[in-house]
Amino acid sequence: MEKALIVIDYSNDFVATDGALTAGEPAQALDSYIAGLIEDFIDQDEYVIIADDLHVLNDPYHPETELFPPHNLKDSDGRHSYGETGQAVKKYLDHKNLYFTDKRRYSAFTGTEVDLRLRERGIKEVWLVGVVTDICILHTAVSAYNLGYQIVVPEAGVASFNEVGHEWALSHFEGTLGAKVIRK
Ligand code: ZN
Numbered sequence: 001m002e003k004a005l006i007v008i009d010y011s012n013d014f015v016a017t018d019g020a021l022t023a024g025e026p027a028q029a030l031d032s033y034i035a036g037l038i039e040d041f042i043d044q045d046e047y048v049i050i051a052d053d054l055h056v057l058n059d060p061y062h063p064e065t066e067l068f069p070p071h072n073l074k075d076s077d078g079r080h081s082y083g084e085t086g087q088a089v090k091k092y093l094d095h096k097n098l099y100f101t102d103k104r105r106y107s108a109f110t111g112t113e114v115d116l117r118l119r120e121r122g123i124k125e126v127w128l129v130g131v132v133t134d135i136c137i138l139h140t141a142v143s144a145y146n147l148g149y150q151i152v153v154p155e156a157g158v159a160s161f162n163e164v165g166h167e168w169a170l171s172h173f174e175g176t177l178g179a180k181v182i183r184k
Contacts, residue, residue, distance in 0.1 A: 001045065001046055001047050001097075001121045001122065001123055002046065002122075002123065002124070002125060003041075003046050003047070003123060003124075003125040003126065003127060003152075004041075004046065004047040004048065004049055004118055004121075004123045004125070004126050004127070005037055005038065005041045005046065005047070005048045005049070005126075005127045005129065006049045006051055006108055006114070006126055006127065006128050006129070006130075006140065007034060007038065007048070007049070007050045007051065007081075007085065007089075007129055007130050008051050008052075008108055008128065008129070008130035008131070008136045008137055008140055009051070009052055009053055009072070009130050009131050009132070009136050010027075010030070010034060010050075010052075010081055010082055010085050010129070010130040010131060011052050011053070011072055011078060011079050011080060011081055011082060012077055012078045012079070012080055012081075012082050012086075013071040013072050013076075013078035013079065014027060014071070014072075014082075014130075014131045014132070015027040015028055015031075015082035015083070015131065016028075016078075016082055019071075019078060020069055020070060020071040020072075020078055021068055021069060021071040022161075023131045023132050023159050023160055023161040024161065026159035026160070026161075026166075027082075027131045027132075027159045028082075028083070029159065030129070030130075030131075030156065030157055030158070030159055031082060031083040031084050031085055032084055033129075033154070033156045033157055034084075034085045034088075034129050034130070034157055035083070035084035035085045035087065035088045037127070037129060037154075037157065038085065038088040038089070038092065038098075039088060041097070041127075042092055042095060042097055042098065045097065046097065047097050047098075047099070047117075047118070047121060047123060048092065048097060048098045048099070049098075049099050049100075049101060049108065049114060049117070050081065050089055050098070050099070050100045050101070051101050051102075051103050051108035051112065051114065051140075052072060052079060052081070052100075052101075052102065052103065053071065053072035053079075053102075053103055053104075053136075054072060054074060054079070054102035054103065054104065055070065055071065055072050055073050055074070056073065056074050057070055057073055058070070062104070099113075099117060101113065101114060105139070106135055106136045106138075106139035106140070107136070107139040107140045107142070107143040108136070108140045108143070109140060109143035109144065109147065110139075110143065115147055118149070124148075124149060124150055125149065125150040125151075125152060126144050126149045126150070126151055126152070127152045127153070127154065127157075128140055128141055128144070128151065128152070128153050128157075128158070129153075129154060129157030129158060130157070130158065131158065131159050131160065132158075132159065132160035132161060132162070132165075132166075133158040133159060133160040133165065133166040133169045133170065134160050134162055134165030134166055134168065134169040135160075135165075137153070137158050137169065138169045138172070138173075141153070141173055141177055141179060142177065144177075145177040145178070145179075150180075151173065151177055151178070151179035151180070152179065152180045152181075152182065153170070153173050153179050153180070153181050153182070154181075154182040155170060155181060155182060155183050155184045156182070156184050158170075
């Protein structure tokens with residue numbers, strides 16, 4: 001295994017039209033591309049990590065409680081992966097090359113086994129897709145940079161509810177984190 005695909009917060013709450021914290025159509029437009037990448041990575045014996053926020057309602061110890069409306073609540077449909085991507089996740093849930101992790105912070109690396117699992121497999125390159133570009137993708141990219149990973153961000157695989165933030169984050173990945181941004 002040489003690389004890993006990390007699918008970040010591509011859940012109904014962040015993507016579906018009626019999601020609690022949705023990025024809407026720009027996020028929905030990523031679905032086939034992300035689902036295809038999951039298939040490709042599994043087919044090529046590479047690693048796939050699905051990282052989704054896990055919240056409980058009104059958690060007094062969670063900083064996001066004050067910052068965002070409730071989302072990705074435990075056992076809710078909002079936390080399930082969206083659309084075709086959700087189908088692909090379901091299909092490979094028991095596959096040895098797919099790992100699902102809950103996360104409690106924006107970064108998929110914070111408080112999770114992600115770094116340990118990548119190191120165990122000798123993986124040095126991470127592909128980041130999902131939502132939103134300027135929050136959870138950004139924080140995950142910063143963590144990956146600080147841990148010494150090569151970062152790839154396909155523009156066709158990320159979206160935000162903030163177009164200015166989205167563009168800024170793409171240029172930050174390239175210019176500051178040394179990421180390879182695959183332009184559409
Ligand atoms: Zn959250």
